[in-house]
Amino acid sequence: MNSQEVMDSYDKHVLHTYGRQPIVVDHGHGVKVYDLDGNEYLDFFAGIAVNNVGQTNxxxxxxxxxxxxxxxxxxxxxxxxxxxxxxxxxxxxxxxxxxxxxxxxxxxxxxxxxxxxxxxxxxxxxxxxxxxxxxxxxxxxxxxxxxxxxxxxxxxxxxxxxxxxxxxxxxxxxxxxxxxxxxxxxxxxxxxxxxxxxxxxxxxxxxxxxxxxxxxxxxxxxxxxxxxxxxxxxxxxxxxxxxxxxxxxxxxxxxxxxxxxxxxxxxxxxxxxxxxxxxxxxxxxxxxxxxxxxxENLLDNCKEMGKYLKEQLNTLKDKYDFVSDVRGLGLLVGVELTMEGGDVVDKMREKGVLINCTAGNVLRLAPALIIEKEDIDTMVEKLDQVFAEL
Ligand SMILES: Cc1ncc(COP(=O)(O)O)c(C=O)c1O
The missing domain is CATH 3.40.640.10 (Type I PLP-dependent aspartate aminotransferase-like (Major domain))
Structure with a gap:
């Protein structure tokens, strides 16, 4: 099946209980997932905080x-x-x-x-x-x-x-x-x-x-x-x-x-x-x-990377008026916006990063606990680009 056929089948036969993103996930490893068309994504959502040890550990x-x-x-x-x-x-x-x-x-x-x-x-x-x-x-x-x-x-x-x-x-x-x-x-x-x-x-x-x-x-x-x-x-x-x-x-x-x-x-x-x-x-x-x-001492990594993630996100808060708060614990972090966040999620996906928005205006970041500094830098750089375009 190609991507369109998969999505069409869902449309036709799967109950419409979710607002889905147009990606057919095919495989993944660590903090990366790949769609059926071969596109790579940096995963900052980890299947709604599920893949804590990374995909296909x-x-x-x-x-x-x-x-x-x-x-x-x-x-x-x-x-x-x-x-x-x-x-x-x-x-x-x-x-x-x-x-x-x-x-x-x-x-x-x-x-x-x-x-x-x-x-x-x-x-x-x-x-x-x-x-x-x-x-x-x-x-x-x-x-x-x-x-x-x-x-x-x-x-x-x-x-x-x-x-x-x-x-x-x-x-x-x-x-x-x-x-x-x-x-x-x-x-x-x-x-x-x-x-x-x-x-x-x-x-x-x-x-x-x-x-x-x-x-x-x-x-x-x-x-x-x-x-x-x-x-x-x-x-x-x-x-x-x-x-x-x-x-x-x-x-x-x-x-x-x-x-x-x-x-x-x-x-x-x-x-x-x-x-x-x-x-x-x-x-x-x-x-x-x-x-x-x-x-693999993932609790330590979670604490360290969570702190780094918040620090980096706070630089965006200082730069953009519409970022009203950065909060969370460990690697469950929210970026509150003064507007709806759905567009940001879409634009991040187009740039190859998966994030989520909850409560309408809070970007939710929940990467695997194995995440590294350079992944955070990549995500924050893309978020900066998306914010700059808003
Ligand atoms: C705090 C909390 N409790 C319960 C649930 C429900 O879990 P499940 O979807 O596995 O039934 C969720 C799901 O998001 C949750 O976040």
């Missing part, structure tokens, strides 16, 4: 191949070794001793919500405005952006939304039926909004004082993206439950809900399940991904 590919030759899937009625190894590693590197495996971020959040309700026996979850927690009915309702839920009413009950970084609003929203507060420490889809450290500490205290669980949605921020393995580590807090997905499998779909030993007691056999959750192929890919992050 050699060790991840090798692990997938090796596992595929042994067993691809077996049901959760049996045990498998890659999944046991992954559970061991997650327990070792986090504050949580128990995990439930699933296939996506929304699913990881669904499990978190169900576990919180089952453990506490209460129903209400408080989340933040501008948050994003997924596309299932429960997670779309948890999401604090009406445009994602309004068309799908009736919505499941039990969710309240309050302004982000506003501790008084959070305190006022708590009721006798509140079972959990669920937050991102950096709102990715909502516009790269970073929580204040004091706010997160105060939320943790509110939870503690009111017997409420703290759930941190780390689907976008986790697995090294913000310079620590989990972004909550930057805030000196200890959540009861976190959800992971995107970066965990090196590109292979996987979700994980991590819970403390105590809270994990909420689930008993039969309470929750997922046919593909804990799939050995996905677990093998995740084991390789976590090894690469550790062995």
């Amino acid at each position: 050699d060790k991840v590919v090798e692990a997938i191949k090796e596992q595929a030759e042994k067993v691809i899937h077996c049901s959760n009625i049996y045990y498998n070794e890659p999944c046991a190894k992954l559970a061991n590693t997650l327990a070792e590197v986090s504050d949580f001793s128990k995990v439930f495996f699933s296939n996506s971020g929304a699913e990881a959040n669904e499990a978190a919500i169900k576990l919180a309700r089952k453990y506490t026996g209460k129903g209400e979850i408080i989340t933040a405005l501008k948050s994003f927690h997924g596309r299932t009915m429960l997670t779309v309702t948890a999401t604090g952006q009406e445009q994602f839920s309004k068309p799908f009413k009736p919505l499941p009950p039990g969710f309240k939304h309050v302004p982000y970084n506003d501790i008084k609003a959070m305190e006022d929203a708590i009721s006798d039926d509140t079972c959990a507060i669920m937050l991102e420490v950096l709102q990715g889809e909502g516009g790269i909004n970073v929580a204040d450290k004091k706010y997160m500490k105060d939320v943790e205290k509110l939870c503690h004082d009111n017997d409420i669980l703290l759930i941190v949605d780390e689907v976008q921020t986790g697995i090294g993206r913000c310079g620590t393995l989990f972004a909550y580590e930057n805030f000196d807090i200890k959540p009861d439950i976190i959800s992971l997905a995107k970066g965990l499998g090196g590109g292979v779909p996987i979700g994980a809900t991590l819970a403390t030993e105590e809270v994990s007691k909420g689930f008993v056999p039969g309470d929750h399940g997922s046919t593909f959750g804990g799939n050995p192929l996905a677990a093998a890919a995740a084991n390789a991904t976590l090894s690469v992050i550790k062995d």
